[in-house]
Amino acid sequence: MKWLMFPLLLSLAACSGTRALQASKSVPQATLEQNVQVGSSTREQVRAALGESTSIRFDSGNEVWMYTYPDGSPGGGEYIILFGQDGVVKKVRRSEVYLLKK
Numbered sequence: 001m002k003w004l005m006f007p008l009l010l011s012l013a014a015c016s017g018t019r020a021l022q023a024s025k026s027v028p029q030a031t032l033e034q035n036v037q038v039g040s041s042t043r044e045q046v047r048a049a050l051g052e053s054t055s056i057r058f059d060s061g062n063e064v065w066m067y068t069y070p071d072g073s074p075g076g077g078e079y080i081i082l083f084g085q086d087g088v089v090k091k092v093r094r095s096e097v098y099l100l101k102k
Contacts, residue, residue: 027051029069029094032079041089046081061085 027050035041035049046065047053053065063083070076077096084090 026068026070026076027079029077029079032067032069032094036079036081036089036092038089038092043083043087046089062090 031050036046043063050067053067055063055065057063062085065081065083067079067081068076069079077094080093080095081089082091082093
């Protein structure tokens with residue numbers, strides 16, 4: 001059941017639109033990857049290295065943070081971090097943002 005939690009949380013955040021979880025800070029992708037280690041990085045370490053981010057806290061104690069990064073494409077990318085109840089990074093997801101032109 002626990003393995004379903006992360007996809008469910010990300011789906012809820014994605015379905016709710018950008019108003020629910022907007023990245024408050026743009027950080028270079030290399031900085032994100034160097035400072036966020038699954039299983040060892042804590043909220044305090046990530047906050048110290050990357051700064052504040054918009055977050056969503058769930059009743060379960062899990063928390064999701066989001067940062068954006070420029071990657072050469074017009075939309076850049078998103079970096080989503082899931083912290084467990086213990087405050088340690090459990091999972092990360094990186095995705096590119098594509099802008100559609102009319």
